[in-house]
Amino acid sequence: MICRAVLLISLAGCVQSQQEAEEVAMTITSVIAGGPKCTWDGSTGPLLGGEMDLISVASPGGSIGHSRRYPIGVQWVLSSGGAENEDPGENFGENFITLKDAEVRLIFDDAVVLPPTDETRGNLPATYVVPTMGTQDIGTPPIAVFDLIPTWVAQRLALDSQIWIDTSSESNLGTRTPAKGKNYLLATEFRLRGFNAGGKAVVSNWFRWVISLCRGCRMRFTSTPPMRPTANFPSFPGHYDADMLTRPEPLPARPGVISWCSAGVRNGGFAVDVVMPSQPLRPRVY
Amino acid sequence: MHRCAYSLGFIALTSLLACNSFTDSTETPTTTSIMILGSVLSEPTCEASVSSERLVRGIFDIKNVDSTNSIGKEYLANLVIRDQTQTGVGAKKLIVEYEFAGNLIQPTAATRNALRDCVELGVPFGGWTQGDENQESLLVSSPVIPEHVTQILANDPAIAGQLHRDNDVMNTVSGLPGYYTVQVKIQALSLGLNGQWLRSPPYFMTIDLCDGCLERVPKQLVQDQPELSCRTYQDRIWQTLGYPEFPDLAAKTEGPLNDGDLNMPLETVNGGGTQTLGSLGAKRGGRSKTAVWLVTPNHDGKTEFSYAGIQVPERNPYATCGVGNILPGESENCLVPTYPKVCEDGATPCDNNDDCVGNCIAAPSLRITEEGQGTRQFLCGTPTENTNTNTGTGGDAGPGSDGGTPPPAADGGLPIVACLYIVCADVDNEVLEWSPDPEDRENAKSNCTCYSEDSDLVENGCPL
Numbered sequence: 001m002i003c004r005a006v007l008l009i010s011l012a013g014c015v016q017s018q019q020e021a022e023e024v025a026m027t028i029t030s031v032i033a034g035g036p037k038c039t040w041d042g043s044t045g046p047l048l049g050g051e052m053d054l055i056s057v058a059s060p061g062g063s064i065g066h067s068r069r070y071p072i073g074v075q076w077v078l079s080s081g082g083a084e085n086e087d088p089g090e091n092f093g094e095n096f097i098t099l100k101d102a103e104v105r106l107i108f109d110d111a112v113v114l115p116p117t118d119e120t121r122g123n124l125p126a127t128y129v130v131p132t133m134g135t136q137d138i139g140t141p142p143i144a145v146f147d148l149i150p151t152w153v154a155q156r157l158a159l160d161s162q163i164w165i166d167t168s169s170e171s172n173l174g175t176r177t178p179a180k181g182k183n184y185l186l187a188t189e190f191r192l193r194g195f196n197a198g199g200k201a202v203v204s205n206w207f208r209w210v211i212s213l214c215r216g217c218r219m220r221f222t223s224t225p226p227m228r229p230t231a232n233f234p235s236f237p238g239h240y241d242a243d244m245l246t247r248p249e250p251l252p253a254r255p256g257v258i259s260w261c262s263a264g265v266r267n268g269g270f271a272v273d274v275v276m277p278s279q280p281l282r283p284r285v286y
Numbered sequence: 287m288h289r290c291a292y293s294l295g296f297i298a299l300t301s302l303l304a305c306n307s308f309t310d311s312t313e314t315p316t317t318t319s320i321m322i323l324g325s326v327l328s329e330p331t332c333e334a335s336v337s338s339e340r341l342v343r344g345i346f347d348i349k350n351v352d353s354t355n356s357i358g359k360e361y362l363a364n365l366v367i368r369d370q371t372q373t374g375v376g377a378k379k380l381i382v383e384y385e386f387a388g389n390l391i392q393p394t395a396a397t398r399n400a401l402r403d404c405v406e407l408g409v410p411f412g413g414w415t416q417g418d419e420n421q422e423s424l425l426v427s428s429p430v431i432p433e434h435v436t437q438i439l440a441n442d443p444a445i446a447g448q449l450h451r452d453n454d455v456m457n458t459v460s461g462l463p464g465y466y467t468v469q470v471k472i473q474a475l476s477l478g479l480n481g482q483w484l485r486s487p488p489y490f491m492t493i494d495l496c497d498g499c500l501e502r503v504p505k506q507l508v509q510d511q512p513e514l515s516c517r518t519y520q521d522r523i524w525q526t527l528g529y530p531e532f533p534d535l536a537a538k539t540e541g542p543l544n545d546g547d548l549n550m551p552l553e554t555v556n557g558g559g560t561q562t563l564g565s566l567g568a569k570r571g572g573r574s575k576t577a578v579w580l581v582t583p584n585h586d587g588k589t590e591f592s593y594a595g596i597q598v599p600e601r602n603p604y605a606t607c608g609v610g611n612i613l614p615g616e617s618e619n620c621l622v623p624t625y626p627k628v629c630e631d632g633a634t635p636c637d638n639n640d641d642c643v644g645n646c647i648a649a650p651s652l653r654i655t656e657e658g659q660g661t662r663q664f665l666c667g668t669p670t671e672n673t674n675t676n677t678g679t680g681g682d683a684g685p686g687s688d689g690g691t692p693p694p695a696a697d698g699g700l701p702i703v704a705c706l707y708i709v710c711a712d713v714d715n716e717v718l719e720w721s722p723d724p725e726d727r728e729n730a731k732s733n734c735t736c737y738s739e740d741s742d743l744v745e746n747g748c749p750l
Contacts (some may be wrong), residue, residue: 008696038523039327040342065462066450073342096321100490101388131388133470133492137324137340137366145342146492152390176304195320197487260345260499260523260725275461 025097026192026204032143033268034261039207040073040143044268050211052149053218053264053273054167055178057158064221065275070149070211071261075141076192076204093265099134099194099201102146103127106153107208108189113166120160124153132192144192147211157213167215178215186211219264219273319472322425322489323366332516334364336423344493346468347500347519348449349457351440359440361431363491365411365508366421367474373551379408380428381473381485384435388467388492389448397442401435408475430470430491439468439495449497463499467492512557534558535609535711537576538735545667545702548648549621552576554711556612577603578622582706582738582747585626586635586653586661604637611710624666625649633661651700666705668739704740706747 033044050072056064078095105127108115115121132146149157157163162184169179188211192204262269307622326338346361365380386392393401401407411428431439439445449464450457457463470493474486500522534557542550554576604627607620626635628649629642635653636646651663711733736748 039339041339066464067457067462084478098487098489129387131490131492133490134342135322135324135489140340140451147388147433150390195487197321199487252613258461
């Protein structure tokens with residue numbers, strides 16, 4: 001009898017420890033731009049809205065490029081206001097936090113836009129987790145960088161017919177083409193997750209970030225329509241090859257301009273990302 | 287009683303073990319006497335310090351890592367560690383574990399077995415673990431992805447597929463490279479003065495693997511950043527692309543040197559940083575063409591169309607001339623006909639001999655056909671005092687559309703009208719642009735200028 005009681009108590013203790021509520025120990029304050037160096041050093045200030053270009057992420061010939069993701073950098077502070085000014089290294093107590101990942105959920109229930117199709121929603125999980133890094137470091141405001149929209153999520157969004165309708169326009173011939181002025185508002189929510197110095201799991205508040213999905217608003221290919229690169233094609237994305245360098249006027253097309261943290265995402269870098277996936281020079285003959 | 291006591295002890299022990307398995311004992315810190323505070327970026331000099339810029343995302347370019355990692359690539363982390371006990375002695379190492387949960391595709395079973403959870407890899411780190419006086423934070427460097435792990439990751443088929451290692455067209459700087467995210471859980475292990483091992487709470491580093499994302503092709507175009515002598519294959523995520531110098535041509539004209547001249551000079555100026563090519567390059571790629579359009583007045587053969595966002599006559603440029611070998615800051619002149627060409631019959635507009643029964647020749651005047659008045663001929667120049675000139679803002683009004691045609695010249699020759707020319711250099715620059723965005727038009731316009739003897743016509747009628 002005693003043995004059973006001890007066993008029950010022991011197991012109950014286990015269950016209780018597993019069901020302990022996560023502590024909201026962090027507060028995400030803002031989204032900051034990666035800046036031209038993609039270092040999220042805060043030099044370019046906070047972002048007020050998100051923008052992501054889905055052009056050619058999914059196309060009949062296959063997507064162009066190997067990845068298209070939305071990296072985001074968020075600034076966070078400790079939720080307990082009194083600890084913010086303390087030197088976190090002075091006493092590694094409950095207030096010192098090490099980040100592990102971020103939990104993301106896409107919100108489709110807003111009435112502003114029609115939701116994606118059931119097929120798309122069925123292909124997306126309710127939430128997904130993406131890794132991040134960082135601590136409540138000394139001297140610098142803590143920044144967490146993670147892929148808010150990984151490539152595999154971007155591909156599913158790009159294939160959605162409702163988002164396609166909202167980011168394209170119908171021509172006189174009855175065909176739809178990307179319209180860079182049209183957007184699909186995608187609401188996302190995310191929170192940071194990590195551990196405090198005592199090993200206890202802690203989370204941040206859920207932070208909402210609305211992304212304007214578009215096609216062609218931030219990314220431009222130098223061929224029309226963008227074509228998938230072919231093997232051994234004498235062209236490189238964003239580069240001149242030797243032949244182009246020895247070519248006289250007319251000038252070669254300017255090379256692609258893409259930074260690690262942009263690639264069609266507004267992150268405080270270039271105004272427009274340009275890539276040259278396939279097209280060589282074709283001098284016009286009068 | 288004894289049996290119950292044994293049973294009780296066994297059950298309690300089992301329960302505790304179960305608890306530990308539930309709560310993941312590997313994430314339970316041994317002590318907070320040492321803590322990993324963060325990681326830092328190396329300076330351009332390859333040095334790093336506690337105050338260096340913090341790294342928020344690692345990049346590890348595994349290009350050219352073969353089946354044996356014969357080039358010996360590894361990812362070196364610079365970690366800021368706070369050592370409150372100032373251990374200063376004993377063996378030190380980092381305990382690392384690898385997680386791949388951030389990817390849709392997981393590594394193969396072989397890789398996961400080799401790097402599976404609960405198998406701790408020890409990576410040694412050395413150096414003095416005591417910080418400076420009153421400075422408990424110190425910096426340690428250690429390969430958190432050592433050579434043999436790099437070899438395993440680089441040769442994993444699933445990771446290779448995600449990185450598109452078989453297709454490097456997009457995988458270089460400024461392309462859209464493939465990435466594969468590895469999260470490294472790191473704990474610092476140190477031996478205290480009393481012989482006790484001290485284990486820090488875990489620190490998580492997120493590192494993107496790529497295949498060529500920090501390289502350029504061809505390599506001679508690396509010019510926007512100074513060459514680094516250390517670890518060019520990791521973390522340098524801030525690279526942007528510098529443009530090589532190219533010629534930048536612009537054209538202009540001041541019309542015929544004298545009224546009635548059948549040719550007029552065009553000047554092509556190279557405002558770029560390099561010389562245009564000479565005969566060898568011209569033979570390979572063709573000489574640059576400076577072109578001229580006649581916009582106003584409407585004349586035979588002229589129709590409208592949009593080119594690179596500029597409204598220019600379709601049949602024009604009615605003349606071009608090749609230029610080449612122009613040094614930076616210098617210019618080259620060439621002669622083009624003052625009027626669009628006609629066939630030898632004097633009436634049929636033409637571009638070349640193929641358009642004519644005979645030859646396509648320079649026209650001595652401008653031919654304008656108006657309804658009810660037939661075809662008349664004019665000269666371009668400064669209209670005489672009583673001449674009705676075309677000053678319409680549309681830029682397309684012919685001599686007969688504004689209330690009258692120019693009277694004959696005082697000397698009894700052909701009437702003179704103000705003509706509006708556009709000359710452009712290097713217009714093919716825009717041929718690859720996807721759409722005539724405003725910035726493209728601005729770029730195209732920079733190569734062009736308008737000219738007319740009538741300044742008002744230039745101001746109001748130039749379509750640039």
